[in-house]
Amino acid sequence: MRRPSLDADRLAALAPDLVVEVLETTTSTNAVAAERAREGAPEGLVVVAEHQTAGRGRLNRTWETPARSALTFSLVLRPTVSPADWPWLPLLTGHVVAKTLRAAGYDAGVKWPNDVLLGDQKIAGILLERVETGTGPAAVVGVGLNVSLTADELPVPTGTSLLLASGAAPDRTALLVSLLGSLREAYDAWQAGGSAATARLRSSYVAGCVTIGREVRVEMPSGEPITGRAAGVDESGRLVVAGATGETVVGAGDVVHVRATDQ
Template sequence: MEVVDAAPSTNALVAERARGGAAEGLVVVAEHQTAGRGRLDRTWTTPDRSALTFSVLLRPDVPAESWPWLPLLTGVAVVRSLRDSGATTAQLKWPNDVLLSTRKTAGLLVERVDTPGGPAAVVGIGLNVSLTAAELPVESATSLWHEGTTVDRTDQLAGVLSRLWEEYDAWRAADGDADRSGLAAAYAGLCSTLGRDVRVDLPTGEVLVGEAVRIAAGGGLVVRTGTGETTVGAGDVVHVRPGG
C-alpha cells in the first residue's frame, strides 16, 4: 500500500504502476485527490482528508466477457463494508454508485489497462466519509457523517479492502461466473435500481423508459418497455434515474 498526500487521480497512478509491472494487490491511497475521475470522464474533488480515495490493482485470470462484472463486484464489497460499519441504508444504484438511502456517497470506476504482463484492472473507489452539508458537491450527494455514521477512515479502508478481496476471490474461483460465485444474487439483493421504473438517458440523446427487471449475464441492465426488453451496458448510458 502506498499513501500519498495528494494526487490528481489514484487510478492514473495505479495504471502507471501496472504498466511498470506492479503485482496484483497494489493499493494507492490519496489523502487529497485533486482531479478524481468518474465514468464518462466526469471529474470531482473533495476536501483534504474528508473522503477515502484509493485504487486497487487486480489482474483477473478469468474470461474477458466476465470483466464487466468487476464494477458490480466492487459495489457489493463497498456496500457490505458500509453495512458492517453501521450504515444500514447503504445500497447500490446501477451501474457504479453507492447510496445511503437515496443519496450518493461513493462512486466506482474500473478501468482496463494493457501491461507487459497482460491486461489488468484498476479499481477506483471514492467514498465520502466526513463531508459536512456545506462541503457536499451537489444536493444529491451525502457522506457517512452527514447520515449519522462516524467511522475511522483507516478502519473503513481496511473493511472495504477485506470485503473486496473476499468477493474477488469467490468470483475468480468460479472462473468469473457471477451466478456460480454468488455475485449475481448478491448484487440483485443490494441494488435499488431493480424492480423500479427508470429513465435511461443514452449518449445519442435517446431516452429509454421502462422497468429495470434484472442484471444481464454480462453485467448490463435489462429494461422492460412496452415493446420488449432492452439491455444497456454501463458504457452505453449517460444517466439512469428513477421515474418515467
C-alpha cells in the same frame, strides 16, 4: 473539524497480498495506479490519497474533496477470468462497498451499475479502467467514498457523507482495512468459482441493487431515452429494462445516466 491522517502502520499490517501506498496529495489515484501497473506492479497494490485533486468518474466527470475527508483509493488487479467477465468487476466492487457499509450500520444500496447510495443520495462512486501492460492487461478499480464531508463541502447536492448520515465520521483507517479485506475476499472467490460464482454474485448483487423493480429513464448517448421498469440484471451484468415494446438490455458503457422516475 479534526480529520486524522490514515494510520500507515495499521495499513501495513494488512494481508501480505495487499500493499498500500499512501500519498499525501495526487491528482488521481487511478492515474497513479495505472502507471504503477504499466511499470509492473503486481496484483494487490493499493494507491490511496489523503487529498485527491482531480479524481475522475464515468464519462470523465471530475470529483474533488477536502483533504482527509474521504477514502479515495485504487486497487490494481490482474484478472485471469475471461475478458467477457470483466464487466462484473465494477458491479462486484459496488456491491462489496455497499455490503461493507451495511455491516457497519449504514442503510446502503447499489444503484446500477455501481454507484453506492444511502437512500437516494450518493455516498461512493467507482471507476474501473483497463490498462495494457507488458505482462498483460490489468484492471484498476478506483473507489471514492465520502466520509466526513459537511453539507457545504459536498461536490453535488445529490450526494451525502457518512458524517451527514450518522452524525459522526468513522475511523477512515478501520473502514479502509475492512473495505480492502472484503474486496479481496470477494474478488478471489469470484475468480476461483467460475460460472457458479458469477451466478451467486449476480443473485447477491440484484438483492442489494436499489434500481431493480423501479421505473427508470435511461439516458443514451444518442439522445433517445429508454423508459420502463428495471426488471433485472442479465448474466453479463447488463440492466434489463421492461418497457412498452418489450425488454431492452443496456450495458454500463452504453449509458449516460440511469434515473428513477417513480420517486
